[in-house]
Amino acid sequence: MSRYLNIATTPSVAAAQEHYGSAEQWARIGARGGADETAQSQRLGPAETAFIRGRDGFYLASVSETGWPYVQYRGGPAGFLTTIDSSMLGFADFRGNRQYITTGNVRANDRVSLFLMDYVHRRRLKIYGHMQVIDAEDDAELAKRLTVPGYPARVERLVLIAVEAFDWNCPQHITPRLTQAELARLRTQPT
Structure with missing residues (x-):
């Protein structure tokens, strides 16, 4: 298993x-x-790395100190969630609504779950991990590595997720959906 x-x-x-x-x-x-061996070892292989770097958003779940789950959507340009190495993910956390629910939750319990979707190709990748939040000004080198060049959002924090395990999930019941950019590419392709 x-x-x-x-x-x-x-x-x-x-x-x-x-x-x-x-x-x-x-x-x-x-x-x-x-x-396969990659999933058993928890190491992200080339297929997982390419899939992760191709996403422009994902769902992130954490659990509060009172035991309630919290799920939020994290979005940005494709590739903002990236692989640091075969067992570590990272992203620059942009300024948002300033509730800091996930940030607070992982201070007490660093376990998180990520749910990455490719609606067009009906694929999804589920990831368990341990999340660490670092203030952006505390690690300039990591901030530079995780900041997406030219993206206008303000980076407040840096997030590292040590991958504990992952699983590719079946495509059943995934409705194909297209972003405006994907739809535009399809419209310009020769028939």
């Missing part, structure tokens, strides 16, 4: 799988490895 599913499959999840009849399916997947 993949490292991601090992983390996700708690006793309560296993009980639900048993109750709803999918326990045997996941036992078979686990018995044959269920994932």
